[in-house]
Amino acid sequence: MSLDHPTALIADDEPLLREELTRLLAEAWPALEIVAQARNGREAVEMFEALQPDICFLDVHMPGVSGVEAARQIGRRAHLVFVTAFDQYALKAFEHGVLDYLVKPVEPARLADTVSRLQERLGAALPAQATEALLQQLAQHLQQRGTRPSDGPLRWIRASVGPSLRLIPVDEIDFLRSDEKYTLIAWRGDGGQPAEALIRTPLKELLVQLDASQFAQVHRSVVVNLKAVSHVTRGLNETADIHLKGRREVLPVSRSYLHLFKQM
Structure with a gap:
């Protein structure tokens, strides 16, 4: 891991959303290199194993392997940022501070806060038990609710x-x-x-x-x-x-x- 030249992976099943997050990150963190863009959780894990990026931006809800499931496979080997649309349960879980999140549509001010925290965390190990327990909890929640981001109306x-x-x-x-x-x-x-x-x-x-x-x-x-x-x-x-x-x-x-x- 290089603190001067950090690398990242973005996983989202929507190409335009991947491109938009890439653009926003280029403005908020010019030193960050996006080394891979994955279309689903399975690709995210495969690309991570091949490239070992420092940070993974994972959409929570993707077809097949979800972002949370991919994160469980990646584990403590990268700093994780979840991107979510509606799930209030997930937002409350992320407030523990072990993991970070962004809400769609991603706002530059919120992204700047996330970038600042990531820059502080680079080089520091994540607490294993807290991270794994939270990911397991989120995965169980997604299984109970299915693959839809929300049971409520379109936002x-x-x-x-x-x-x-x-x-x-x-x-x-x-x-x-x-x-x-x-x-x-x-x-x-x-x-x-x-x-x-x-x-x-x-x-x-x-x-x-x-x-x-x-x-x-x-x-x-x-x-x-x-x-x-x-x-x-x-x-x-x-x-x-x-x-x-x-x-x-x-x-x-x-x-x-x-x-x-x-x-x-």
């Missing part, structure tokens, strides 16, 4: 905007609209300004993952965030139009969904 959506990957918080989405083979995501971007992106996931697949108390289908091709609704105007033939806060778009409400706004 963020990945979308490519130009050359960049955007991780859009669901709470910031105003509406979603089916657009041929794509789904248009309309949300509040930087500074609260209206922004849009297209993703390949069909609207019907997203709908079942959204919080039904917050998002409502108002047309066969439109789902709206009820918190973004300014007012509703009634039209002819038992239809209506939705006006949004701070946006010019007017969304149609078809007859089948008009009952949602009877009290508005």
Whole structure:
């Protein structure tokens, strides 16, 4: 291990997320060399055995061998950082301080804190019993809950905007609209300004993952965030139009969904 030239491995089943974390690490820790990128836990273990990096960034939930299972095989031979989306149980477990974690979408300030701790820990041995016990506890928890990151509603959506990957918080989405083979995501971007992106996931697949108390289908091709609704105007033939806060778009409400706004 070289304290001047540390090395790391990143494991995530999403290529764009691997690239985004690589970019953020290059900014936060220029001396760190990313020597491998794995698509799953099995690849992570194989690459670790071949390259012996100092640090492993492991997505908790990956198909096949999970990040936690991979970490158990790597053990004390590397400093471990888990990357997780929702799992509050895991976050509480990591608070013991033996292992570190990052929450998706990764924020530069949080990553800077993690980098600072890793720089302090390089060259120091991890407490074996505490680490192994925690990893076993996390692995058992994942087995009980299955491979899904969370049983709750969707909290963020990945979308490519130009050359960049955007991780859009669901709470910031105003509406979603089916657009041929794509789904248009309309949300509040930087500074609260209206922004849009297209993703390949069909609207019907997203709908079942959204919080039904917050998002409502108002047309066969439109789902709206009820918190973004300014007012509703009634039209002819038992239809209506939705006006949004701070946006010019007017969304149609078809007859089948008009009952949602009877009290508005």
